[in-house]
Amino acid sequence: MASGNLVRGLAGVALLAGALTGQRFAGFFAQELIAEAAILGIFTLSLDFLATCGLVSLGHAGLLGVGAYLFAGLTVLSGLPPAFALAAAIAGGALAAFVVGLFAIRAQGAFFIMVTLALAEMFYAFVFRNRAFNGADGMGGIPRLDLSRIGVDLNDPQAFSLAAICVCAAVWLLLELVCASPFGRALDAIRQNPHRVAALGGRVYLYRLAAFTSSGALAALAGALKVQHTNFLSPDLVSWFVSGDVLIATVIGGLGTLVGGPLGAAILVFLKDALSSNVGHWYLFLGAVFAFVALAMPRGVVGFLLAFFARRSPPAGNTGDAP
Amino acid sequence: MIALETRALVKSFGAIAVTQSVSLAFEAGSRTALIGPNGAGKTTYFNLLAGNLRPDSGAVLLEGRDVTKLDATSRARIGVSRSFQRNNLFPELTVRENLALACALRAGKTTRFWRPMRGLKDVAGEAAEVAAQVGLTDVLDTPARAMSYGSQRQLEVALALALKPRVLLLDEPTSGMSPQETALMRGLIGRLPRALTIVIIEHDMDIVLDFADHIVVLDYGKVLDQGAPAAIRASQVVRERYLGEGGARL
Numbered sequence: 282m283a284s285g286n287l288v289r290g291l292a293g294v295a296l297l298a299g300a301l302t303g304q305r306f307a308g309f310f311a312q313e314l315i316a317e318a319a320i321l322g323i324f325t326l327s328l329d330f331l332a333t334c335g336l337v338s339l340g341h342a343g344l345l346g347v348g349a350y351l352f353a354g355l356t357v358l359s360g361l362p363p364a365f366a367l368a369a370a371i372a373g374g375a376l377a378a379f380v381v382g383l384f385a386i387r388a389q390g391a392f393f394i395m396v397t398l399a400l401a402e403m404f405y406a407f408v409f410r411n412r413a414f415n416g417a418d419g420m421g422g423i424p425r426l427d428l429s430r431i432g433v434d435l436n437d438p439q440a441f442s443l444a445a446i447c448v449c450a451a452v453w454l455l456l457e458l459v460c461a462s463p464f465g466r467a468l469d470a471i472r473q474n475p476h477r478v479a480a481l482g483g484r485v486y487l488y489r490l491a492a493f494t495s496s497g498a499l500a501a502l503a504g505a506l507k508v509q510h511t512n513f514l515s516p517d518l519v520s521w522f523v524s525g526d527v528l529i530a531t532v533i534g535g536l537g538t539l540v541g542g543p544l545g546a547a548i549l550v551f552l553k554d555a556l557s558s559n560v561g562h563w564y565l566f567l568g569a570v571f572a573f574v575a576l577a578m579p580r581g582v583v584g585f586l587l588a589f590f591a592r593r594s595p596p597a598g599n600t601g602d603a604p
Numbered sequence: 605m606i607a608l609e610t611r612a613l614v615k616s617f618g619a620i621a622v623t624q625s626v627s628l629a630f631e632a633g634s635r636t637a638l639i640g641p642n643g644a645g646k647t648t649y650f651n652l653l654a655g656n657l658r659p660d661s662g663a664v665l666l667e668g669r670d671v672t673k674l675d676a677t678s679r680a681r682i683g684v685s686r687s688f689q690r691n692n693l694f695p696e697l698t699v700r701e702n703l704a705l706a707c708a709l710r711a712g713k714t715t716r717f718w719r720p721m722r723g724l725k726d727v728a729g730e731a732a733e734v735a736a737q738v739g740l741t742d743v744l745d746t747p748a749r750a751m752s753y754g755s756q757r758q759l760e761v762a763l764a765l766a767l768k769p770r771v772l773l774l775d776e777p778t779s780g781m782s783p784q785e786t787a788l789m790r791g792l793i794g795r796l797p798r799a800l801t802i803v804i805i806e807h808d809m810d811i812v813l814d815f816a817d818h819i820v821v822l823d824y825g826k827v828l829d830q831g832a833p834a835a836i837r838a839s840q841v842v843r844e845r846y847l848g849e850g851g852a853r854l
Binding site: 458459461462463464465466467470473474476477478479480481482483484485488 | 676678680681685686688692693694695696704705706708709710713714715716717719721722727763
């Protein structure tokens with residue numbers, strides 16, 4: 282794995298450098314796109330961490346929504362400080378994932394996908410009609426975190442996009458560390474062969490529950506940042522389109538590579554913007570691009586890079602990162 | 605002392621009674637071979653021992669403790685470890701990583717999420733020891749999927765050994781192997797520590813007669829006969845019912 286880790290690390294550093302450079306010089310509108318990509322990047326990391334133990338969710342927007350609605354509800358409706366609301370949103374996302382995971386994780390493969398999708402759609406139907414949150418009309422006036430104590434005004438688009446990049450990078454680093462830990466290696470082993478982990482005395486269900494709970498916390502973090510970014514809460518955040526987008530971004534970048542998610546998020550956000558402002562029927566073109574990437578690079582951009590460098594590097598005795 | 609014991613174990617799949625009231629006791633440190641024709645219920649009995657299947661009735665006892673209700677994971681944690689008839693490895697991990705993972709699971713260290721796996725020196729040391737025990741030291745850094753079939757079979761046994769079990773269940777360790785690979789595996793299992801209680805399913809009669817100090821013959825889910833290799837070799841019932849023309853080889 283050594284050379285693979287190097288490739289992924291370099292990809293991450295390059296992406297971060299690109300994002301920071303772009304953020305330094307970008308105009309108002311591009312700042313918004315950068316912040317959007319960074320927040321989607323956090324969301325992809327949440328999904329990809331779950332994929333580490335072999336679970337793919339198609340209802341991750343539900344967990345994003347828990348964070349978004351908790352943050353909006355606690356700040357706008359209850360008047361609590363945004364910092365508290367942010368912490369509560371993350372905890373709420375973890376709790377929601379834990380409760381859902383208790384039974385959803387008993388299902389696997391396609392069944393897990395269907396259970397997560399169904400639950401997210403139930404949540405969507407609920408918030409779509411919920412009066413307290415203005416139902417389908419959504420709710421505006423959601424405040425951003427107050428960082429004036431350290432001299433940062435997050436209402437400034439440039440400051441906010443920088444903060445979003447920093448949070449995304451921090452989450453990435455944290456997950457890199459967790460994935461290299463014994464716990465992370467056990468999750469990866471479960472993805473490869475859950476039956477053998479069970480035969481070796483590993484409680485597969487509990488590991489997956491822990492991964493799903495952590496993933497829920499991160500998805501909720503992304504949701505709480507998302508509503509701060511747009512200052513607006515809408516049930517559309519919970520729609521299966523959002524679950525699909527995060528999965529597409531992660532797959533484009535490279536499922537199971539961590540750094541691939543934020544890269545795919547950047548590609549998705551900027552491609553969407555370029556296409557939608559220049560081309561009619563732009564979703565059709567977007568679909569064509571994704572179909573091409575999926576065929577040309579079945580393991581995503583980062584997966585492609587990993588395979589490319591694994592072929593080029595000599596099969597050194599102590600790395601053993603053969604394809 | 606009896607390490608592992610089954611009492612009147614019964615298991616049916618629908619109308620087919622695959623295990624019919626099997627009562628066996630495995631002495632601590634004994635090496636028992638389970639033999640019998642295909643469909644005799646050997647692997648089913650193994651699954652009952654390891655906890656992969658629940659019996660319809662009867663009991664499984666580990667060192668006198670009733671473990672019938674424990675699943676395979678729980679039994680692995682208290683000292684019953686098994687290898688599989690078909691390779692059941694972590695294909696993307698190297699031999700070192702495969703074994704380190706098993707050692708870390710055994711040591712209960714896989715709940716740590718803050719420091720890197722590589723930092724667990726004791727686990728790395730144990731993994732290297734197990735690799736040496738099965739003769740995989742030269743390929744420690746080869747991914748499992750890139751190894752020869754024979755080496756993969758060795759790793760299959762090594763993963764079970766890495767749990768430092770008290771009872772080791774080996775399900776056809778030589779299945780699908782070439783004669784050279786079989787000879788290697790024969791040496792490997794012959795060198796296993798004497799204190800370990802071993803139950804083995806094996807079709808190669810040379811290995812069975814060489815390795816086991818006790819042989820159990822299963823037929824249609826029942827114990828047809830059991831005893832020392834010499835006694836089984838001489839048994840008229842076994843010759844007629846199981847060994848058939850192969851009995852001439854004994």
